[in-house]
Amino acid sequence: MKQKSRWALAVLLVGAGVLYVWGLGASGWANSYYSAAVQAGSQSWKAFFFGASDAANAITVDKTPASLWPMVLSVRLFGLNSWAVLVPQALMGVATVALVHASVRRLAGPWAGLLAGAVMALTPVAVLMFRFNNPDALLVLLLTAAGYCVVRAQERGATRWLVLAGAAIGFAFLAKMLQAFLVLPGFALVYLLTAPVAVRRRVGQLLLAGAAMVAAAGWWLLAVALVPASQRPYIGGSQGNSVLELALGYNGIGRLNGGDYGGLGNLNQQAGWLRLFDTEAGGQISWLLPAALALLVAATWHTRRAPRTDPTRAALWVWGSWLVVTGLVFSLMQGIFHAYYTVALAPAIAALTGMGAAVLWERGARRLLAMVVAGTAVWSYALLARTADWNAWLGTAVLVAGLGAALAMLLTRRVAAVVAVAVAACLAGPAAYAVDTAATPHTGAIPTAGPSTGGGFGRPAGAAGRFRDGGGDGSGGPGGAFQPPGGGRPFRQGGGMRGGGMGGLLNAGTPSAELTTLLRTGGSACTWAAATVGSNNAAGYQLASGLPVMAVGGFNGTDPAPTLEGFQRYVADNKICYFVGTGMGGFGGRGPGGSPAGSPSGTGGSDDAARIAAWVRQTFTATTVGGVTVFDLTQS
Structure with missing residues (x-):
């Protein structure tokens, strides 16, 4: 027996x-947010210990x-x-x-x-x-x-x-x-x-x-x-x-x-x-x-x-x-x-x-x-x-x-x-x-098990679909196009990164080859290859380039990290090479409740991310790389 x-x-x-x-x-x-932190920890023991989202240790998860x-x-x-x-x-x-x-x-x-x-x-x-x-x-x-x-x-x-x-x-x-x-x-x-x-x-x-x-x-x-x-x-x-x-x-x-x-x-x-x-x-x-x-x-x-x-x-x-x-x-x-x-x-x-x-x-x-x-x-x-x-x-x-x-x-x-x-x-x-859950790829911040019942965050009632980000080529791989509930055309995040939904709040996307090459070559001379508003936006660029990318404002852009003054010091010391204008409405002013426009309303928190984005736009020249708005912070 x-x-x-x-x-x-x-x-x-x-x-x-x-x-x-x-x-x-x-x-x-x-969940690219945590995968980027894993990547950071594999490159830096300091990032490992604190749980930083980038190997240069700007902010933790x-x-x-x-x-x-x-x-x-x-x-x-x-x-x-x-x-x-x-x-x-x-x-x-x-x-x-x-x-x-x-x-x-x-x-x-x-x-x-x-x-x-x-x-x-x-x-x-x-x-x-x-x-x-x-x-x-x-x-x-x-x-x-x-x-x-x-x-x-x-x-x-x-x-x-x-x-x-x-x-x-x-x-x-x-x-x-x-x-x-x-x-x-x-x-x-x-x-x-x-x-x-x-x-x-x-x-x-x-x-x-x-x-x-x-x-x-x-x-x-x-x-x-x-x-x-x-x-x-x-x-x-x-x-x-x-x-x-x-x-x-x-x-x-x-x-x-x-x-x-x-x-x-x-x-x-x-x-x-x-x-x-x-x-x-x-x-x-x-x-x-x-x-x-x-x-x-x-x-x-x-x-x-x-x-x-x-x-x-x-x-x-x-x-x-x-x-x-x-x-x-x-x-x-x-x-x-x-x-x-x-x-x-x-x-x-x-x-x-x-x-x-x-x-x-x-x-x-x-x-x-x-x-x-x-x-x-x-x-x-x-x-x-x-x-x-x-x-x-x-x-x-x-x-x-x-x-x-x-x-x-x-x-x-x-x-x-x-x-x-x-x-x-x-x-x-x-x-x-x-x-069914094991047979289906899942990506993003809010996965669900089994076939869709039409309930849950981000899904209209009665929709047949679920929070599963599929690859841009239909492979279900990381950073692909977000498939909306009920099928139809995928939501595509602005700024040349595909996937994520909600403007990059809930998942990272995959940057174009042209932008990835720019970050790898031009960004290697700085502590952070780039900065962008929101952790998932940063995660996509970081996972693609293999270099630290600063998540301005943390997960959803409402943390006071860095402050505008701190960011300006980083730029003056040539520690950040590029600013990528993707996601979270960072260039659109403030939304209700003090959050950056484009982020969920009523969340409160710091407005430093929006101030940083506005300062970058006013101070540096915008260029387009692979459909993305990029600012070279080393060129004043």
Whole structure:
């Protein structure tokens, strides 16, 4: 039996690896914003440490840099290419599947562990993010490791496992800041209530774990604080060059209340209790979300007479608290929300599905399991109906198989066959979305999994298409033309760079060969080959030329980095060769709310980028290179 379970685990992990790696290079640079920072880190250890977006260290990305580090090390080993950037994410995905399996298997048995691992591997948004270079892959891996460690710690009241959990959460902070702390209240409370040691010892252990968390997150923050601002890059995403401001403001409280000044504002007005089930997020994560919640409640009820320290119930609460707290925050947050954030719910849903099903099965609660299977089939049918023109037969097949399996669970004793059909029916919908996700290249800042349902940022309701930037030649490679929802002519960004959408806010484009040659030859004499407004515009030029390009104003042009006076000093010292007039309306004055014209309204932040662009236009002569407006800053 043990040998069979090992082979089954090997099949699961190999299958997950194939799903996450197959055709990975088709996504090109994926999110060019982070790929450019990876490129910078591969050229400069200083840029590596701070997470700078260019090797000359003008400004950082708007996150702490830990998620960049594995990709940078990969690029330093294998060279700069799509695979070197993206494969570390895929390996993190396989490791996450293994951790979910291991956690569930310890307490619920091999088949429950395999079920949980399969749910994790096939969750559409997980397939998306483990094939992409946003910070979420490392965040999810570290939080899953923390959950596993808490489960291990609770079994015997083991201090070292709890300290490891704290360290994992602290390091997760360095991947995506305050989102990592959403699991803290539940983890701490479950351990405090259920650990099999004295109360005083539990409190002391939690304090030690908290100290480990602070140390794991704080060492980098302390290092940044100790380095003079003049000796490091500007902290992107902040208005005061402060990591704490970035963590607590733009990436913290601002995400909850919509007050993320300098950001994009509240682009999603669908905050509410049902957000995770709507057309934007539903197909990404919610396939087994109702089942996980139902199994959590049912399994808790069936273990109500177990001792306080019962490890199985405690583990259910560890994963359940993760799901409930994080799910509520995602549902109700008023600031920036994108559907791919929900990948942070996938390990909890997977673990609860495996453990909850095992608890009910062991206690003979077939009727409850049948209801869960039937409900999952009905919800899968509803989700698949949102893409009626995509494999229309699948929804009907899932509904018939699921309801049939649920009925058979009540009427027949042929357990193995019935269970196999039930599991297949419950996983068919997410598996189909997962395969579709893996088969389609994704680029840009806001990718989505599976076929389009017409919801989400940048897509008009009812549109058939999704935020996938395709190559200009139809290859789906980096920096190609942005394909608008519903087909038709691609949006093409002004200034000779193709792709990106929203004027370069959401993705980089590919500059012409003529402009690339100019930057490589004429720009090599300067610290920065060029400067341009907005990080994604800069990323496109930097990835093409291989030379540092200054992102004036950071991600969306609203950071005060550099100031006009600072930029003028750089120009006077011949540190910037060219200014490229692409994107973000940098030459069009100010838009509503103090943002550069052409950027989202109401974002606030600094106007230095617009002032710099205006000064360049008034001071230097414009030329056209490959259809792009370029200013030679070395010629006054």
